[in-house]
Amino acid sequence: MIGTNSARAQAAENLLSIKGLKTHFATRAGVVKAVDGVDIELAKGEILGLVGESGSGKSITGFSILGLIDPPGRVVSGSMTYNGKDLTALNEEGWRQLRGGDIAMIFQDPSMTLNPVLRIDAQMIEAMQAHANVNRAQAYARAREVLVMVGIPSPDERLRSYPHELSGGMRQRIAIAIALMNKPGLIIADEPTTALDVSIQGQIIHEMKKLCRQVGTALIWVTHDLAVVAGLADRIAVMYAGRIVELGTTEEIIENPRHPYTKGLIDSVPSRSTRGSRLHQIPGMTPSLLNLPQGCAFRERCAYAVAACGDEPLNTIEPDGRAYRCWNPLGGPRP
Amino acid sequence: MTTQSTSEAILEFQGLAKSFVTPIGVIGHIANLFGARVKKTEIKAVAGVDLQVRRGEVVGIVGESGCGKSTVARMLAGIASLSAGEISYQGVRVPDMTREQRRAFDLGVQMIFQDPFASLNPRMRVVDIIGEPAVVHGIVKSSEKRDYVTGLMEKVGLSGAYADRYPHQFSGGQRQRIGIARALAVKPSVLICDEAVAALDVSIQAQVLNLFMDLREEFDLTYLFISHNLGVVEHISDRVVIMYLGKAVEVASTEDLFDNPNHPYTRLLLEQLPLLEARERDYQPIVGELPSPLKPPSGCPFHPRCPHVMDRCKSHMPQLLPVGPGRVSACHLNTPA
Numbered sequence: 001m002i003g004t005n006s007a008r009a010q011a012a013e014n015l016l017s018i019k020g021l022k023t024h025f026a027t028r029a030g031v032v033k034a035v036d037g038v039d040i041e042l043a044k045g046e047i048l049g050l051v052g053e054s055g056s057g058k059s060i061t062g063f064s065i066l067g068l069i070d071p072p073g074r075v076v077s078g079s080m081t082y083n084g085k086d087l088t089a090l091n092e093e094g095w096r097q098l099r100g101g102d103i104a105m106i107f108q109d110p111s112m113t114l115n116p117v118l119r120i121d122a123q124m125i126e127a128m129q130a131h132a133n134v135n136r137a138q139a140y141a142r143a144r145e146v147l148v149m150v151g152i153p154s155p156d157e158r159l160r161s162y163p164h165e166l167s168g169g170m171r172q173r174i175a176i177a178i179a180l181m182n183k184p185g186l187i188i189a190d191e192p193t194t195a196l197d198v199s200i201q202g203q204i205i206h207e208m209k210k211l212c213r214q215v216g217t218a219l220i221w222v223t224h225d226l227a228v229v230a231g232l233a234d235r236i237a238v239m240y241a242g243r244i245v246e247l248g249t250t251e252e253i254i255e256n257p258r259h260p261y262t263k264g265l266i267d268s269v270p271s272r273s274t275r276g277s278r279l280h281q282i283p284g285m286t287p288s289l290l291n292l293p294q295g296c297a298f299r300e301r302c303a304y305a306v307a308a309c310g311d312e313p314l315n316t317i318e319p320d321g322r323a324y325r326c327w328n329p330l331g332g333p334r335p
Numbered sequence: 336m337t338t339q340s341t342s343e344a345i346l347e348f349q350g351l352a353k354s355f356v357t358p359i360g361v362i363g364h365i366a367n368l369f370g371a372r373v374k375k376t377e378i379k380a381v382a383g384v385d386l387q388v389r390r391g392e393v394v395g396i397v398g399e400s401g402c403g404k405s406t407v408a409r410m411l412a413g414i415a416s417l418s419a420g421e422i423s424y425q426g427v428r429v430p431d432m433t434r435e436q437r438r439a440f441d442l443g444v445q446m447i448f449q450d451p452f453a454s455l456n457p458r459m460r461v462v463d464i465i466g467e468p469a470v471v472h473g474i475v476k477s478s479e480k481r482d483y484v485t486g487l488m489e490k491v492g493l494s495g496a497y498a499d500r501y502p503h504q505f506s507g508g509q510r511q512r513i514g515i516a517r518a519l520a521v522k523p524s525v526l527i528c529d530e531a532v533a534a535l536d537v538s539i540q541a542q543v544l545n546l547f548m549d550l551r552e553e554f555d556l557t558y559l560f561i562s563h564n565l566g567v568v569e570h571i572s573d574r575v576v577i578m579y580l581g582k583a584v585e586v587a588s589t590e591d592l593f594d595n596p597n598h599p600y601t602r603l604l605l606e607q608l609p610l611l612e613a614r615e616r617d618y619q620p621i622v623g624e625l626p627s628p629l630k631p632p633s634g635c636p637f638h639p640r641c642p643h644v645m646d647r648c649k650s651h652m653p654q655l656l657p658v659g660p661g662r663v664s665a666c667h668l669n670t671p672a
């Protein structure tokens with residue numbers, strides 16, 4: 001399940017396969033290339049951490065996989081297949097069937113999922129009946145089951161509550177439970193714990209990981225904080241200015257980053273070992289996606305830039321699946 | 336919680352408490368006419384906290400959402416009134432202060448908020464946001480305001496050329512810098528940072544944390560640093576206060592606390608700290624949630640979630656007692672039955 005050679009080699013078995021995804025927004029100021037050539041291969045049951053600064057295109061990548069891009073945004077090119085099914089060919093009804101059924105999304109803000117005027121039981125039963133041919137009693141039983149799975153105490157009582165009667169952590173867990181209702185093959189979680197306490201964040205990550213392992217659900221976990229996915233993901237994809245600039249197993253990425261941006265992200269995480277010293281800062285700011293610099297988009301902030309960086313870096317893919325877009329990678333030259 | 340002589344304390348508080356009373360309301364009154372027994376509800380958001388903050392120190396305050404961290408901060412910054420307890424600044428109790436001392440206290444303790452956008456007036460230019468309080472308090476003359484502001488902007492890493500912009504024209508990290516410059520403009524000694532980096536990306540968070548440390552040196556600042564991010568607190572603090580349900584349950588130096596936590600709640604919290612390590616972690620998450628302060632548990636407030644709970648924990652509230660040099664903890668495990 002981990003990104004080992006064999007798992008990578010069996011691309012045919014992959015649950016999700018995205019190639020050359022480009023999602024652009026036509027704005028008055030120009031074309032915002034929010035996602036500009038993203039490839040993702042995800043095996044069944046695999047957990048992928050999608051990491052990057054705000055505005056790097058993480059959410060838009062997730063929304064694209066779920067057909068949630070509204071004008072002026074548009075998926076302008078690329079192929080996306082899920083379980084062998086061509087997602088780009090789906091019509092609105094096809095997307096509706098897929099969303100909340102076989103692919104579920106958890107948003108940063110649980111109010112994106114929860115309807116404030118409906119009781120939890122009504123929402124959960126509806127979420128199930130929209131996708132499965134079950135009666136109310138069966139749907140209720142499943143709702144109760146998933147609430148227990150995400151660690152909600154006294155589920156029957158919670159099912160009778162309205163969202164505003166619950167704490168933020170509880171609401172987010174219910175949003176996660178709703179995502180689990182129909183036993184999805186893939187969950188896309190967009191910073192679902194960023195606004196929560198460490199204690200709740202720890203619980204939710206723990207539960208999600210257990211669930212994925214038990215049920216074989218694949219997970220894409222979007223975050224700006226590498227530390228959050230370090231203990232969770234099998235592989236990590238680092239995103240910068242609309243592209244995945246580095247991909248590898250969690251261990252490789254954390255212990256031996258090849259891309260200077262990944263290294264910058266790792267070094268800026270505060271911890272006990274940084275106490276009393278200055279944190280490493282990545283200089284400058286994320287570039288505007290309206291007019292990216294020629295060549296490597298990270299060039300103006302990169303301490304390792306060389307003359308070649310004026311050209312766009314090619315994606316180096318090593319035999320074991322490790323990949324990075326950099327002309328002058330850390331830890332040795334490109335093979 | 337006396338760990339140092341009082342003279343060193345720049346800010347000190349004892350028995351700090353805040354209750355929020357939710358009135359019955361019109362509907363409740365009408366319901367009561369018909370025999371319903373709707374009562375006023377009282378939330379003890381902060382239920383007696385003592386602390387001495389030494390000059391130049393960075394004290395971290397950690398605890399789950401709703402435990403009362405922001406309420407403590409707001410009382411110290413003079414934004415919220417106290418229900419009980421007292422505050423001293425530079426050795427003088429607030430009620431005993433002369434007008435001059437009171438003014439020094441009001442200006443000397445400044446707060447920086449979590450949401451850099453909500454706390455900046457969207458219709459004001461940055462030059463006025465940062466400079467106006469300093470003019471009002473007679474720290475600079477109106478004619479010198481612009482120079483004063485551009486100087487401060489450069490100090491926090493913003494170009495003075497942006498002085499005439501409005502807040503929405505800045506990124507999140509830049510807006511947080513504006514909030515910091517505004518606080519610095521009145522020459523404070525104590526900065527209370529309430530989740531001041533929580534809304535920022537790790538890379539921008541690093542810039543702002545570095546800025547706090549630089550300013551600490553340059554302006555001889557003391558910080559109260561509230562955060563639920565244990566990595567941030569461990570990085571920046573000298574001493575840490577762990578709060579639970581309106582009370583401090585452990586206070587210790589950062590080293591002692593992270594190397595050798597005493598209170599069962601602290602131990603569990605530390606296990607939640609996400610680490611930059613690619614290893615499978617098999618930890619036990621803290622079960623359940625912070626109980627409602629409307630119905631606090633009897634005895635030790637942590638007992639419903641504590642893995643070490645004993646009989647006496649359910650009936651007797653443990654007191655904060657010394658458990659080593661300069662550290663206190665409130666747990667019955669530290670005292671033989």
Ligand SMILES: Nc1ncnc2c1ncn2[C@@H]1O[C@H](COP(=O)(O)OP(=O)(O)OP(=O)(O)O)[C@@H](O)[C@H]1O
Pocket residue numbers: 355356378379380381398399400401402403404405406407563628
């Ligand atoms: N104005 C108010 N009226 C009623 N209750 C309040 C009010 N302000 C705060 N409280 C309650 O007081 C308690 C402490 O709130 P406080 O904002 O200090 O928590 P906190 O520790 O800062 O939490 P967070 O980490 O979410 O910011 C909570 O139970 C909260 O609901």
Ligand SMILES: Nc1ncnc2c1ncn2[C@@H]1O[C@H](COP(=O)(O)OP(=O)(O)O)[C@@H](O)[C@H]1O
Pocket residue numbers: 025027032033034052053054055056057058059060061072073289
């Ligand atoms: N509706 C929109 N119109 C124009 N630009 C957009 C829109 N939605 C997102 N973008 C831009 O796309 C980029 C990527 O956004 P997003 O995927 O939300 O980033 P993040 O990595 O923070 O999730 C950003 O530059 C954002 O400003």
Ligand code: SF4
Pocket residue numbers: 259260261296297298299300302303304305306308309313325326327328329
């Ligand atoms: S390609 Fe060049 S500028 Fe870009 S990250 Fe690599 S070394 Fe830095």
Ligand code: SF4
Pocket residue numbers: 598599600635636637638639641642643644645648653665666667668
């Ligand atoms: S007093 Fe008892 S319940 Fe409270 S923390 Fe200590 S052992 Fe646990």
Ligand SMILES: [Mg+2]
Pocket residue numbers: 058059060190
């Ligand atoms: Mg996003």
Ligand SMILES: [Mg+2]
Pocket residue numbers: 404405406529
């Ligand atoms: Mg708060």
